[in-house]
Amino acid sequence: MTTLQSTPTQDALPRRFADFATLGEALDYAAQGTRGLNFHDARGALTRAYPFSALRRDALAAAWRLVAAGIKPGDRIALVAETGTEFAALFFGAVYAGAWPVPLPLPTSFGGKESYIDQLRVQLSSCDPTMLIYPPELAVMAGAAAEAGGVQGVDWGELLATEPTPVALPTAKGDDIAYLQYSSGSTRFPHGVAITHHALLNNLAAHGHGMELIDSDRCISWLPWYHDMGLVGCFLSPIANQVSTDYLKTEDFARRPLAWLDLISRNQGTSISYSPTFGYDICSRRISSQTRASDRFDLSRWRLAGNGADMIRPDVMQGFVDAFADAGFKASAFLPSYGLAEATLAVSIMPPGEGIRVELVEETQLSGVAAGQDRPQRYRAIVNCGKPVRDMRVEIREEDGTPLPERAIGKVWCSGPSVMVGYFRDPDATAACMKDGWLDTGDMGYMSDGYIYIVGRAKDMIIVNGRNHWPQDIEWAVEQLPGFKQGDIAAFAITTPGGEETPAVLVQCRTSDDAERTRLREEIRDRVRAVTGMNCVIELIPPRTLPRTSSGKLSRAKARKLYLSGEIKPYAIAA
Incomplete structure (x- = not known):
């Protein structure tokens, strides 16, 4: 019986960083080389090695x-x-x-x-x-x-x-x-x-230069190909930069997340692998506290552990380091980045080796509240998302478009050759986010010493009594309570019958006991009040109720719409 062989990590073809016209x-x-794509089953066993030469042959036949x-x-x-x-x-x-x-x-x-x-x-x-x-x-x-x-x-x-x-x-x-x-x-x-x-090629070249690709690099990915980070970052970029890649299907990762780390461990070269924050979180939770990670994994050659596609949470990243340091994982391997489909993918990438860098920003700076009010100082950890990629310019602007100085929080705009030409057959939507070659990303952030810090989505902002609140802060507060985890909570603004705006917090609840639900509501309400100073509408809802985007991220906008329309039905409050 012939043993399947993966495509090699290295070959004699000189690497070009996506310097092609098409x-x-x-x-x-x-x-022209021997590298390629490699597909694995749910347990990480190789099922198909697919050299780039075979892909080209099949693609031409498909075109015909x-x-x-x-x-x-x-x-x-x-x-x-x-x-x-x-x-x-x-x-x-x-x-x-x-x-x-x-x-x-x-x-x-x-x-x-x-x-x-x-x-x-x-x-x-x-x-x-x-x-x-x-x-x-x-x-x-x-x-x-x-x-x-x-x-x-x-x-x-x-x-x-x-x-x-x-x-x-x-x-x-x-x-x-x-x-x-x-x-x-x-x-x-x-x-x-x-x-x-x-x-596309401009952005893919920026990947190669930004990640400082070396001959021993191999990509490992479970990201879906319908999402920009999976399609552009882990399918098109490896082809344009000639990097052999190993794939797990996304649904197989969801069932057996540690198979991802098994693939990385088996790679004898240096590994590049990306994930949103929740992927690292799932792996940390799956590794048993009684099991030494080093008994199963060798993550010492994981050179770049990319992180993007949602808000990067330093507590989750530290949890991953704590869980897998004894397997050789180095915190300096983390590669925070920031991007969006409208910029093809990458807007910024952390210089390799710098890892997760955090700034503590006082809440009054994030929320626009005047300092000196009679309330304790609270800080939020904001993760450095790196420097603008090659050929990309970034500006932080006021709502009216006025550029802001260093360390001032505003809307993130970017401009460069990899920004989209527009939305297909939607000139109004294009005009709403593009002006003079600049793209309004819809995100809020600031610049510091040439690095980009993202603080949240502008459209998710909750504004109560003239104060800005990030829903991530409210959700994070609830996640700290026992029995809840990331993805269980959605916070957004609603209007009360009296015409006032107030936060609503939907929390997926797994208990059927009325007394326990009453206790949880009060505990959540107290926790949110302690962190934000606000009273919120707390609704407990069944598990697996909160809607997700196609990439698995929480969709607060859809959750709000479903809640207001009555399609999300909270548990009744016991009399």
Whole structure:
């Protein structure tokens, strides 16, 4: 029996940091070497080694099949983004054919069949594709979404089984659109981010330079390919920068998160692996306090432990260090970063080796309250998200657009070659966030000595009596109580019958005992009051009720909408 061999970490092909005119050129070059993509099962066993040369061969065949099916340059091809060879070949096949691939999400454990069909239908309406291509196992749901959206639904097993006939393919230019990316929050009112080849390659080059890639680096990822960090950071970037990559499917990580660390441990070179904060948190919680991490893992060669896609929490990062230091993990490996789909991906990256750096900011500076009021000082730890990547400029501005000085908190704006050309067929939404080549990220932060500190989302801000409060602070306060964890709590503003704005806090509760629920409500109310000085509406709700974005992050805006419409039903308060 032949043992499967992964693609090598190193080969003789000189590394180029994404200095190509188009994405197709990047794959053409990578295919001249022996590196590639490697797919693993839920236990981390290799199931398929896929050299870049094989990906290019399959992508060209896919492009010929798409052209034979009538696809023309500029057509949108919606693709359900399952981590595997079929999606990879079809994505690049669409690119070679001059079409625009549009990665769409897989169903998650949040919500059921109908909500997934509805999500696909809405995104199909937004991107107006010629066809929706999906894996065979999703034929019922994806097929229903395609039918509802008036789009041709295609099972990729059937498409890829047809005999390809070689035809001449169009020649792409740098300012052509390469693909459309939906940001993780774009479900009900989706905005398709249009990214050119030039913008993409500029950002991918910034990855290579910013992470200071070395020959021994290998990428390990479980991130979904429909999210910008997974698609751009862990699929397209390894191709354009010629880095062999090992993949776990996202759903396999969710069931067996420590398999991620097993893959990193087995890599004999240096590892690069990214995760949102919650991924590190899950691993820390899964490792038994009675088990020495060093008995199972060797994380000493994990060179860059990237962190992004949500607010970076220093307490979680420290918890990961505490759990895995004896397995060789170094805190200096942490690589905080900041980015968004509208900037292709990366806006800032921490210089390698500097790790997590935190500044304590007094709450009055965050909330706009005048100092000297008769209340104790409270501080929030704000994580340094690094320096702007190559060619990216960042400014902090007032609400009216006036630039702010060092260490003043305001809206984060960025400008550079990798910023999107706009939202697809949505000039109003584009105009609302772009001005003179600058992008309003929608985030709040400040600059200090050339580093970016992100303090929260502007649109999530809770304003009560003229004071600004970050929902993360309220949620964090509740998470410190026994029995609650990150993701159990959503805080947002509502208007009382008297016309006043007040915070509402939804808390997923696992107990069915009325007396215990009453006690929890009071404990939560007291905790929030102690931290914020405010009285809040506290609602206990069933587990797995809070809505998530397609990347698994809490959606406060949707939680608020579902609560106000009555679709989220809190437990009744016992008489």
